[in-house]
Amino acid sequence: MEKIKEGEVEIEVPEGRIYDKDVFYNPKMKFDRNLSVAVASVTKPEKACDALSASGVRGIRYKKEGEVPEVWLNDANEQAANLIQKNLKINNLNCETRKMDAAVLLREEKFDFIDLDPFGSPAEFLDAAASSIRKDGFLSITATDTSSFFGTYPRVSRRRYGRKSMNTDYNKELGLRILVSSIIESLGRYKKTFYPKICYSREHYARIFGEVIKGATEVQENFRNFGHISHCFSCGWRKDMLAEKCPNCGKRTEYVKVYMDKLNNENFCEKTMKEGRKRRFYGEGKFVEKLKNDQEIPYHYDIHYIAKKQGFNLKKMERIIEMLEGQGFKTTRSIYSPTAVKTEAEFKDVVRVFE
Ligand SMILES: C[S@@+](CC[C@H](N)C(=O)[O-])C[C@H]1O[C@@H](n2cnc3c(N)ncnc32)[C@H](O)[C@@H]1O
Ligand SMILES: [Zn+2]
Structure with missing residues (x-):
């Protein structure tokens, strides 16, 4: 074990770090955790859950730097659960801790901020998160199974996210839209809906931040933001409409129905940038500024x-x-x-x- 500092917290992590160790810690994800701390400060939750905590670094930072009054840290892995306790002690912080299946915890407890940071796909936790999240709550979701939603394995994407992905030249943005669509559909089953606020793909992962709104009418309304993107793999034609035949070359197209509205909300991005500046997360701020300025067209x-x-x-x-x-x-x-x-x-x- 070695002690490291990240943000304003000190934590113990396995030496050499990352994958093959007993407890997972990826130093590269500091960028994402910094950004998540800024987002948590913007949304000001009362009760947050870091449902897949590993070392606890994320939740501990939400507690200390995001000043979230009540934070729950959970990991089903025994060594992780022990390390979480240790890391809380090191930082002299009090949090609720659990060592259980995240989906079970989310079925039992309600939260107004849920962070899902799984190995691979978040799909198996979406239903439980949808049931747990409170009115006006906030979801922060990581997905590292990029080969499914970016189009290498379209059928895996259909199984996990309800629609086939497409390996187009704009597959990253389309992949983010596939994730967002699936989150919206999961929430819809609980008369809740989801508006993305910040979405991006970076290195090996995608991250989706967004707000949850309650109400059957709101659910219906948000489904109106869904639409088709059709693509012709023969000539490269694409358009935000349903077309089975390519109007450019006459060949058969492929298409997918996804959330079509903005992935990055200007106002929310600005607030996050402001929180980022306060904490000297300059690189993260610049990154969010780029997202904010993206044109409102669903493909490039x-x-x-x-x-x-x-x-x-x-x-x-x-x-x-x-x-x-x-x-x-x-x-x-x-x-x-x-x-x-x-x-x-x-x-x-x-x-x-x-x-
Ligand atoms: C990618 S790591 C989390 C990393 C951490 N959030 C961070 O920022 O460093 C995923 C964690 O989820 C835990 N895990 C996997 N399946 C789980 C489940 N069903 N319930 C609870 N924990 C689970 C693993 O033990 C692992 O520690
Ligand atoms: Zn064509």
């Missing part, structure tokens, strides 16, 4: 992908942006990829600038 165009599908030579990004802007289409660099643009232009206009 990767210039390599389009050039390849259409058999054209590659043009410089700057030139493509300049040409599309020149035609009056708002066009920006995509936050999801350095080689992609988001533009108001239709597929045919995008293709034309390559000619």
Whole structure:
């Protein structure tokens, strides 16, 4: 074991850290934990649950830095449960602790902030979290099974999240929408719904933060934000509509129905950035600012992908942006990829600038 400092807490973690150890601790996730502390400070929960705690670092930071009055820490693993106790002592903090299946705990207790940070997919915990979360509560959910929702394994995505993923050039944003859609559907069964506030994919994981609202009418209303994205894998055409046949080349398309509204809420991003600044989380703040400024179009165009599908030579990004802007289409660099643009232009206009 070794003692490390993260944020304002000191914790003991297995030496050498990470995967093959008795208790999981990934130093790389500090970025995500910093951001989560800022988010918890914005939402000001009374009672939070770090349902899959491992060393307890996340929940302990919510308690100390997020100043959450009541924090529950849980991990089914015996060694983790013991380490959580130890780490609470080191920081001289009082939290409720449990050593049980997170899904069972969430069935028994109500919370107004739930953090799910599983190995792999959060799918098996969504139903319990949906039943536990209180009115106006908040969910923070990690998913590391990116190969399912980013499109490598579409059928695994259907099993876990209710819809097939698609390995398009905008698969990251689409994958986030698949996760959000599945969370909304889980909550809907409990007459609750979910509005994403900050969503991103980074390194090996995706993270979804959002607010829970209660009410059957609200559930119905939010389902109106669902719509289709159709994609032609033959020519690269895509559009936010249901089309079984590609209007560009006539081939059969693939499509998926997902949440189509904004993934990042401007106001919430600003508040998080402010909390981040207070704590000197500058990198995290910059990152959230980028998310905040993303264009409200549910897919981008990767210039390599389009050039390849259409058999054209590659043009410089700057030139493509300049040409599309020149035609009056708002066009920006995509936050999801350095080689992609988001533009108001239709597929045919995008293709034309390559000619
Ligand atoms: C990725 S780790 C959590 C990391 C931690 N949140 C952090 O930020 O360092 C996932 C943890 O979930 C625990 N776990 C897995 N399945 C569980 C279950 N059904 N109920 C409770 N804990 C579980 C594992 O023992 C492991 O410690
Ligand atoms: Zn086509």
